[in-house]
Amino acid sequence: MNIIGIRKWALGFSSLLVLGSIVLLLIPPALTPGIDFKGGAALTLEFHESVQPHDVEAKLGSIGHGNAIVQPSIEGNRTYGQRYFIRLGDLEPEVRGNDGVLIDRGGRGVVEDALIELSPLTVKGFDEVSAVIAGENVTNAIVAVLVATVLIMLYVTWAFRRVPSPFRYGTAAIIALVHDTVIVLGLFSLLGKVIDLEVNAMFITGVLTVIGYSVNDTIVVFDRVRENVLRFPASSIGEVVNLSVHETVGRSLNTSLTILVVVVTLLLLASTSIQPLLYVLAAGVIVGTYSSIFIATLTLVAWENGEIGAAFSRIPLIGRRRTT
Secondary structure, three states: OOOHHHHHHHHHHHHHHHHHHHHHHHOOOOOEEOHHHHOEEEEEEEEOOOOOHHHHHHHHHHOOOOOOEEEEEOOOOOOOOOEEEEEEOOOOOOEEOOOOOEEEOHHHHHHHHHHOOOOOEEEEEEEEEOHHHHHHHHHHHHHHHHHHHHHHHHHHHHHOOOOOOHHHHHHHHHHHHHHHHHHHHHHHHHHHHHHOOEEOHHHHHHHHHHHHHHHHHHHHHHHHHHHHHHHOOOOOHHHHHHHHHHHHHHHHHHHHHHHHHHHHHHHHHOOHHHHHHHHHHHHHHHHHHHHHHHHHHHHHHHHHOOHHHHHHHOOHHHHHHHHO
8 A cells, every 4th residue: 555645635634633623622612621620529439229320310400419420330240320420519618616526517418418318328439629729730731741742752853863854753753643632632522512521630641641652653653764764765755654654554553453452341341430541542542543654654754755845835924925
């Protein structure tokens, strides 16, 4: 298969995906924030008897938590419907006296007292995040992604310093990375609007993992390009890239399929609390494999052949500046 021959189609298809993802992100809400990013409470509890999700939702609605997200889960050999992970809004804080004695259990007590009417229960976990901490989480997440991106570009540029134009290798890897990240964000934006899928700290972990996987897969291909550039100095960059992709595509696909099998298995068996991470990994593996074969390498070829500069010169404002 002539990968280089279809670069316009591949880059055009990716441009449509990225554009569609950006449009989805521009439609409020861009992403549906979870407790880690908007504040609120999360309660994990186990009913001693089987309780249906709609009964839990109805009971929470009767005490003013109609927007609560109720997620039943399967833990070990427990029967479906016993354990729930419940996401709530802000709750009234508990009140303690000067001596530290609990006077009022606050909003948590109201929720537990209401749900215990359905069945005796045991609280397995309770987490509460204030709006201030949630805002700090958002800032830290953005900084983490930006720092990782810059460090990756510097490393790739340094690693390929012995080939012509090493900066282009690093930039092409970052373009593929941004391509993958934007599409994953667009997918989560769509899922948030359709099925209210929230993003949380696990989501950020997944995004950083996708960034690492995307770059790793790209470097595998670029490393073979580096070897073939030295082995076949008389060949064009297009011929070298096409050969390198054919030599590495089998390894990339086998690795991706292996990871997908594990992720899908976890989606079927793991608890709902790590689902955002698994969704990100599944989407990131698919998009990352595609971008390492088509986006990173084809961007490098287009840049080396001067096609990117020619494309920018067709833009009226930029083209006018170049002619002057």
